[in-house]
Amino acid sequence: MPRSHFSPASYAGATSPGKHVALSRRRSSAKIRVPLATSRCHVTATLLDGKAVAKEIRDELGARVTNVLQRLGRPPALAIVLVGDDPASEVYVRNKLKTAEDAGMGVNLDRLPSSTPLSAVLGVVDRLNKDPKYDGILVQSPLPKSLGADAEQRVFDMIDPGKDVDGFSPVSAGRVSQNREGFAPCTPAGVIELLVRTKTPIEGKHAVVIGRSDIVGKPMAALLLHKNATVTICHSRTRDLPAMARTADILVAAIGRPAFVTPDFVKPGAVVVDVGINSVTKAEEAKRIFAGYPDRLQVFEKKGSVLVGDVHPDVAKTAGALTPVPGGVGPLTIAMLMANTVRAAELRLR
Numbered sequence: 001m002p003r004s005h006f007s008p009a010s011y012a013g014a015t016s017p018g019k020h021v022a023l024s025r026r027r028s029s030a031k032i033r034v035p036l037a038t039s040r041c042h043v044t045a046t047l048l049d050g051k052a053v054a055k056e057i058r059d060e061l062g063a064r065v066t067n068v069l070q071r072l073g074r075p076p077a078l079a080i081v082l083v084g085d086d087p088a089s090e091v092y093v094r095n096k097l098k099t100a101e102d103a104g105m106g107v108n109l110d111r112l113p114s115s116t117p118l119s120a121v122l123g124v125v126d127r128l129n130k131d132p133k134y135d136g137i138l139v140q141s142p143l144p145k146s147l148g149a150d151a152e153q154r155v156f157d158m159i160d161p162g163k164d165v166d167g168f169s170p171v172s173a174g175r176v177s178q179n180r181e182g183f184a185p186c187t188p189a190g191v192i193e194l195l196v197r198t199k200t201p202i203e204g205k206h207a208v209v210i211g212r213s214d215i216v217g218k219p220m221a222a223l224l225l226h227k228n229a230t231v232t233i234c235h236s237r238t239r240d241l242p243a244m245a246r247t248a249d250i251l252v253a254a255i256g257r258p259a260f261v262t263p264d265f266v267k268p269g270a271v272v273v274d275v276g277i278n279s280v281t282k283a284e285e286a287k288r289i290f291a292g293y294p295d296r297l298q299v300f301e302k303k304g305s306v307l308v309g310d311v312h313p314d315v316a317k318t319a320g321a322l323t324p325v326p327g328g329v330g331p332l333t334i335a336m337l338m339a340n341t342v343r344a345a346e347l348r349l350r
């Protein structure tokens, strides 16, 4: 039987609109230059502080949560479905539950064992589609392999597009592609928010996206295109990837390979967005990546693992601006999930 966790509308936790945290590159008067890591290496890149921008986004949702609460008689509410016990998914889901609760939103977790047949998972989605208590549905990816190769596609196909706050359904993908109103996947939507709010110019720039997944690479490219960037998508079969990447004014790395993007991929002064989240657990790999970054090696020694993006930390010496890992794109993904859920609730009020 699915275990259920429901956090009712404790609106007391909602935040009020916050002060604008200005974190811009050279053009803004309020830009800040922050070292990306305490190290002996010379760092030139400006920090694009995703954590602060995510807080700004969450703070702005406060008034909108109150408005939904007053008009619907309940706050915006998200239903999360977690199948299996993947440790990374457990952490992501915990963060999503806490963020929703802190924002005064309703949130429910349906927990299913990994032995659950796909038909039962689809049954849960069907129930949530019909349940008026929920504005948004999120089925945590990845689903256990035992459910079959096409399980995620079948689940995402089933989610009501009006509740598809993760933006993974084919209807949402089509809407993103055509620049229509809908739900964009949270990670690429968060990257756009970060660039816009830090006043990073996009229009007319050459953006190179490394990665062509349906949830990050492709929608990222579409969203950058809608902001009038000239966009190139690179992938595992791209020839001379470093040379292609070096043509980028904005380089987005969404590959899933630790520290893959090295300084030779980066045009001096380029904006580099590191979407990757990789946990390095081998001491040798940690030492190789973080040679010269003693504080990160200390993290490894203390915890037995350390997070690294798809971008090598040395890129901070070449890039003009860079998102850190952790504290870059990750917090924005969750903030955009909240924003999409609030918007889904608002759409019901129309």
Ligand code: NAD
Residues within 6 Å of the ligand: 187, 210, 211, 212, 213, 214, 215, 216, 217, 234, 235, 236, 237, 238, 241, 254, 255, 256, 257, 275, 276, 277, 278, 310, 329, 330, 331, 333
């Ligand atoms: P994915 O495995 O679905 O796609 C990876 C893409 O990288 C593929 O399109 C592939 O063509 C490309 N690729 C793989 N090897 C390559 C190579 N050698 N050269 C060039 N391209 C190569 O992964 P995904 O779901 O798109 O996620 C990418 C990364 O982003 C992962 O590290 C993931 O953990 C991370 N991620 C982070 C967030 C966040 O909130 N920050 C959200 C989603 C994903």
